[in-house]
Amino acid sequence: MSGDRKTALALFSGGLDSILACRIISAQGIEVKALKFVTPFFDHHLLDVRDAYCAGIRDKYGFDVHLVDLSEGYIDLLHNPAHGFGKNFNPCIDCKILMLTRARQLLSRYQASFLITGEVLGQRPMSQRRDTLRLIERDSGCEDILLRPLCAKRLPPTLPERAGWVDRDWLYGFTGRGRRPQIDLAHRLGITDFPAPAGGCVLTDLNLADRIKRFYAGLFMFRPEQFQVNDFRLLLVGRQFRLPGGHWLVLGRNERENDQIRVLAGTDDWLLHMPTRPGPTALLRRAGQLP
Known part of the structure; x- marks a missing residue:
């Protein structure tokens, strides 16, 4: 040295x-x-x-x-x-x-x-x-x-x-x-607590990678210049639906996913849920921009 x-x-x-x-x-x-x-x-x-x-x-x-x-x-x-x-x-x-x-x-x-x-x-x-x-x-x-x-x-x-x-x-x-x-x-070196080898990148996951690839290919109605960080976070949550016209609906499958969807909701999104009984939360992405 x-x-x-x-x-x-x-x-x-x-x-x-x-x-x-x-x-x-x-x-x-x-x-x-x-x-x-x-x-x-x-x-x-x-x-x-x-x-x-x-x-x-x-x-x-x-x-x-x-x-x-x-x-x-x-x-x-x-x-x-x-x-x-x-x-x-x-x-x-x-x-x-x-x-x-x-x-x-x-x-x-x-x-x-x-x-x-x-x-x-x-x-x-x-x-x-x-x-x-x-x-x-x-x-x-x-x-x-x-x-x-x-x-x-x-x-x-x-x-x-x-x-x-x-x-x-x-x-x-x-x-x-x-x-x-x-x-x-x-x-x-005295290091005994370390993570086991695992792929932490969802782009290597067969199913999630395919979902993201289709998103880039125009799965929904958004143009590339409209992509936002939270679009990709939302893309990894729940069940994904392509509605007529290319509109994007996400449906939570459990309480954790329902919570995630609510956190990721933007000002132009619509949150949908049943007010009188327990059930899934849904999000219609950028519904406020619909004609």
Whole structure:
């Protein structure tokens, strides 16, 4: 290590790999500030519990996390991602490029010198191949300032390593889809409470991804420039109906969904319910704009 203490911005998913990346770098005397990006397709609900979530991460893992709403840019991205979609409606490569681009733009705000992620070479077939990792660096403008602590020894040294901010000897060379090396490292670092691997992005879910894809294709009467963040949150709730003329009706299936529908209702929406007996809540989207 050399020079004044440096700060790194981390892309933080909340999973084990990103937790490890943050802990590995903070153990070298680097201040780590984690960025948790949210969109209607993953983790948007955290904005409602921001303080509690950030405090919980700090108490559990020892570093600060900041929530960053990426919704508007992400909604635009899904119209035509430059590198296409994965198995469903997931633009994994362009998603990572968008996040890293935004993180790079935030470096000065957080007085940070470089970026880190929890990526592992070869772990994901679409977005973590060697050639794809290089492409993501290039298209996000993060060449040489993006360090991947879990697989750094399998990649060329980056600026943080060459400049002596980070000791390469204390980084790792993990590859492939196996989880055992990360779990063993977590135990050595005293990390015992971490989430099990799971897909948190609804764009990878077969049924929900198809619903969102059809929405973009004109399922309802809205034009792309009319899309709003809450449209996509509402699209994930209850039963969805396309009425004559392309009008959009959402019907709650239980009390929790009824509550969600009421929360997501806009000023132009009509809420429908039976006043004399228990039953579902329905929402007619933008009914106030109907002729």
